[in-house]
Amino acid sequence: METKLTVREQVVDHAITLMMLRGYNGFSYRDLSELVGVKTSSIHYYFPSKDDLVLEAVNQYSNEVMHALKAVDPALPANEKLAMYTRLFGKTLGDGNQICLCGMLAADIETLPEAVRQAVQAFFRANESWLAKVLEQGVKEGTLVAKGKPESAARTLFAALQGSVLASRLFHTKARLEDVQATWKAVS
Amino acid sequence: METKLTVREQVVDHAITLMMLRGYNGFSYRDLSELVGVKTSSIHYYFPSKDDLVLEAVNQYSNEVMHALKAVDPALPANEKLAMYTRLFGKTLGDGNQICLCGMLAADIETLPEAVRQAVQAFFRANESWLAKVLEQGVKEGTLVAKGKPESAARTLFAALQGSVLASRLFHTKARLEDVQATWKAVS
DNA sequence: GTCTATATGACGATAGAC
DNA sequence: GTCTATCGTCATATAGAC
Numbered sequence: 001m002e003t004k005l006t007v008r009e010q011v012v013d014h015a016i017t018l019m020m021l022r023g024y025n026g027f028s029y030r031d032l033s034e035l036v037g038v039k040t041s042s043i044h045y046y047f048p049s050k051d052d053l054v055l056e057a058v059n060q061y062s063n064e065v066m067h068a069l070k071a072v073d074p075a076l077p078a079n080e081k082l083a084m085y086t087r088l089f090g091k092t093l094g095d096g097n098q099i100c101l102c103g104m105l106a107a108d109i110e111t112l113p114e115a116v117r118q119a120v121q122a123f124f125r126a127n128e129s130w131l132a133k134v135l136e137q138g139v140k141e142g143t144l145v146a147k148g149k150p151e152s153a154a155r156t157l158f159a160a161l162q163g164s165v166l167a168s169r170l171f172h173t174k175a176r177l178e179d180v181q182a183t184w185k186a187v188s
Numbered sequence: 189m190e191t192k193l194t195v196r197e198q199v200v201d202h203a204i205t206l207m208m209l210r211g212y213n214g215f216s217y218r219d220l221s222e223l224v225g226v227k228t229s230s231i232h233y234y235f236p237s238k239d240d241l242v243l244e245a246v247n248q249y250s251n252e253v254m255h256a257l258k259a260v261d262p263a264l265p266a267n268e269k270l271a272m273y274t275r276l277f278g279k280t281l282g283d284g285n286q287i288c289l290c291g292m293l294a295a296d297i298e299t300l301p302e303a304v305r306q307a308v309q310a311f312f313r314a315n316e317s318w319l320a321k322v323l324e325q326g327v328k329e330g331t332l333v334a335k336g337k338p339e340s341a342a343r344t345l346f347a348a349l350q351g352s353v354l355a356s357r358l359f360h361t362k363a364r365l366e367d368v369q370a371t372w373k374a375v376s
Numbered sequence: 377g378t379c380t381a382t383a384t385g386a387c388g389a390t391a392g393a394c
Numbered sequence: 395g396t397c398t399a400t401c402g403t404c405a406t407a408t409a410g411a412c
Binding site for chain 1: 343344352354368
């Protein structure tokens with residue numbers, strides 16, 4: 001029961017994919033035009049400027065990730081939650097050489113408008129907050145280890161995951177993501 | 189006793205600065221032309237293609253960082269070595285909003301030639317190897333904590349530092365770099 | 377080595393017909 | 395909504411005079 005995607009939806013989807021691969025300054029309306037099968041002027045009808053497009057892209061991406069996080073069973077032990085999160089994080093690495101959209105936009109942030117910075121910051125905070133709760137649970141259970149405040153440890157963990165997808169793609173291996181996961185896992 | 193820089197040296201220096209700020213696809217020969225005060229055709233005389241320029245930029249940047257690492261006193265305790273490294277890592281954050289050149293190029297890697305990937309990989313490996321030795325020393329001394337193999341922990345630490353400069357710039361604060369440092373520091 | 381001049385194409389964006 | 399046509403600008407890059 002696949003629903004046909006509108007042109008607008010296709011544009012946003014491909015924009016997300018392309019930016020996760022090449023960054024904001026590495027794709028063009030022409031790229032989207034060829035992928036979707038409409039002229040660039042039609043894309044400008046939906047998104048007058050590239051800034052409008054990237055803002056909608058990051059909002060949709062954020063919603064998708066938040067939805068995936070809410071779908072994680074709260075009854076799971078924390079180490080399994082972290083394993084799921086790590087898999088989610090590296091999901092697009094193997095097939096498309098893509099990294100997290102908001103990690104990529106954080107690299108391009110100095111060439112982007114303030115509204116995008118706000119949206120990317122919100123994504124970071126939401127993920128760090130989710131990870132902080134997982135770490136807190138894990139410490140109580142004894143399935144994870146985290147020094148200091150969970151919020152501080154979660155920021156470090158999130159940064160390590162962002163850095164690791166970058167390195168994973170650079171070296172063509174997913175092993176580096178698992179290194180990170182192991183660092184916060186309690187020794188059994 | 190300041191030596192006058194040649195045009196070639198100025199071009200490479202400014203290319204490094206600009207890429208650390210906006211990435212490979214976010215600066216142009218025109219930008220360099222205005223900064224150095226020569227025409228773009230003169231820059232093409234030294235670097236026929238942009239790929240030639242970025243390759244020399246990453247090599248020079250790597251040499252500078254390697255030189256700074258060799259200048260670290262081997263007699264220092266490991267936690268102080270890590271503190272120095274963290275400072276070195278975030279040095280360009282405050283004034284210029286710049287992140288590590290090789291972290292930035294890792295984000296842009298899918299738009300860059302293979303030779304650049306090799307050079308960036310070499311930079312990653314060299315830094316991870318240096319950090320692995322520091323962690324090893326720190327564990328022996330009891331000044332740092334690291335689970336598992338030092339090489340694996342060093343990869344995680346390096347990724348966390350790369351991710352943290354990204355986040356530090358995004359949020360306009362250096363606190364996130366210190367979060368990372370604290371994570372590997374032994375509780376006193 | 378540095379310049380003027382130019383080739384060639386990509387880019388984001390808009391006007392207006394249908 | 396989608397198109398054709400186009401504008402103005404910027405990009406990388408080269409040829410050839412000085």
